[in-house]
Amino acid sequence: MSTTSTIITQGDRTRRRSHRRVEPIYYFFLVPTLVLFTLAITVPGVIGIFFSFTDSIGLGDWSFNGLTNYIAMFSDPAILQSYLFTFGFSIATVIVVNIVAFLLAVGLTSRIRFKTGLRTIFVIPMVISGIIIAYVFNFLFSNSIPAAGAATGIEWLQTSLLANPDLAWVAIVIVTALQAIPGTMLIYIAGLLSVPGDV
C-alpha cells in the first residue's frame, strides 16, 4: 500500500488519475445490472448447458449421458431443414420488404395529390396489433380468396394458400412484409426528403 502511494506521488498527474479508484457512482450503475444479468441470463444459461449433458427433465432422478442429446440433435434432418427454412424466409422477406418499401417511398415523396392521406394509409398496418392481422389474414386466405377464386373460376385460387404445403411460406412472407413495410418505408421517406432537391 505504502509502495503504491509512493509510486503514485512520484508519477505525473494524468497517470495518477488513471490509477486512482473509480468513482463509486459507476459501481452504483454497473453492479445492479451485472448482478441481475448474471442471475437471470448467465447462471440459467450455464445450468442449461450443464443439463444438456444429462437426461434430466427438470425433476426427479437424472444421470449423465454425455453427448447423446447433441448427437440426436445433429442427426435430425428436421433441425437442418428448420435452419434452412429460417434463412430462406429471412432473405425473401428482407428483399421483398426493401423493394416494396423503397418504391412506395419514391412514390410518396413525388409531387402527387393526397400525399399525406396516402402516407397515413400505408403506415396503418404498422399500428395494428399482430394478433388482429393474423386473424384477418387467416380469414382472407382460408375463406375470401378461395371464394373469389370460385366466383371467377380461377382454379389455383380456389384452394387456400395456407393449405398448400409447398406455398404456405409465401403467405407468411406476405403478411410479415405487410407489417414490416411501413417502418422501412418511413426510413426511406426520411432519407429521400433529406436529399437536396438539386441532386
Place this chain on the structure above:
Amino acid sequence: MSSKSSRAVRIAASAAVLSLLGSALVGCSSDGRETIRFTFSKREAIEFMTKLVADYNASQDDVRVEIDTSGVDVVSASFVRGNPPDIMLANYNYEVARFVQRCALSDLGGTDAAKSVREDLQPLMEQYGSCEGRTSALPYSVMAASVIYNKQIFDEQGLEVPRTWDELLQVADQLKEAGITPFYGTFKDDWTVGQGWYDYSVGGSLDVLDFFDALAKEGTEVGPESEVSFQKDFAEPMDRMLTLATDYTNDDAPSRGYGDGNLAFSKGEAAMYLQGPWAFSEIAKTAPDLELGTFPLPMTDDPDDLAVRVNMDLAAMIPEESRHKEAARDFLEYLYQPEHIEEYNASQLGFTPLEDAAAPDDPRIEGMIEYYDEARIYQGPSVLVPKTIPVFNYAQAMVLGSDPDDILRTMDADWARIAFRAPAPTSQTKESAE
C-alpha cells in the same frame, strides 16, 4: 450506530420473510384446518368441481381444499421448484406422465379409490410409463370418441351403421350419389386430423397397445428392417384413411377449421364427422335438437376389430413432495365416492372408470357403450408418442397430399432417435436391468 440499526432492519426483514414462509409451509388456516391445494384446470368443469369442493369443505372440519385452476404449465413449474400441489386431477398425457416416469408421484395403491377402479384400464395408464411398484395415478374420467353421424341423414337414406370397411365404403358411396358429403373434413386444424382421421384409422386396424409395446422394445432399431415399424404397420391404415379423406370429403376440407366443421355439421352439410364428444356441445349451439349418434370407424372386414378411441381425460395424482398427503388422500376418497364420480362424468359425457359403474345416459354416446364395457378400447396413437414427434403435422401433411410412405419413414427415424436418447415406456413392467 449505523451497523446496529442495519442489523435491526435485517432481523426484522428476516422475521417477516420467515413468518410469511412459515404460514405458507404449515398451511394451517386460522381455524386450525389443514389446507390443501387442489389443481384442476378442465375449463368446462370448473364450475362443477368448485361446487364439489365447497360441499367437501362443508362436510367436515379437518381439511380445507383450495381449488387452483391455473393450468398445466404452472403445475409443471411447481414440480420443478419442489412445491407441487397436494392433489391434482389432470388430463393424463405424455407431459403429465413424466412425473410418473420419474417417480414424483406417491403410491395410491392402498386407497379405496384404487380398489374400485376398473383393472383393465391399468395397461392404458401404464402405456405412458410407470414407477416400479407404485400406482402413481388413477383414472377419474374416460372420454370415448368415434365417428359422429347425423341420424336424420342416415334415416332418410335408409342407411345402417357400417360395421366393416366394405360397408363403410357402400354407405359413403350411397351418400355421395345422393349428393351428400359423406365426411366433413377440417384439415386446416392439424389436431383434428390427428385425433380423428389418423387415430380412428389406426385404432380400427391394429392393436394399438401391442404395437407400441413392440415399438418400444425395438427402440433404436425401428426402421425398414425392424419387426414392427410405422412404415410397415401403418401403411395400410394410412392408405385407407387417404381413400376416405380424398374421395369422400367436402372440397374445401383443406381450408376448413374445427369451428367451421362444427357449424357445417350442425347445418347437416355432411353425414359423418370424425370428432370427439367435446364437439357435441359446440354443435348443439346452432342445432340443439339435431339427433346425433356415434359408432367406431370400421377399417377392416372383421367386426371384431371395431374399437373406440379413449383418453384418460382426468386422472388423480398426489405428488410425493406434498406435505399434506394424508389430507389429500381423504379428499381423494371423497372424489371417488360413486355418487360424486358418476355425477361428474354424467355432466361431462365421460365414462366412469369404476367397476360396474353406470354408463352415461345420453343417446349421442350410446353407440360406444358396448365397446367401452367390453374394453374394446385403445388410446390414440397420436398421443402415445412424445411431443418431439410432430404427429399432428405429419397426419395433416398426409391428408394434404404428402407421400404417406415418406412421412411414415420419417416417423420411424424420429422414433429411433428419441429411443437413442431415452428408452420409451411400455405397458409391461420394466425389466430390472434398467
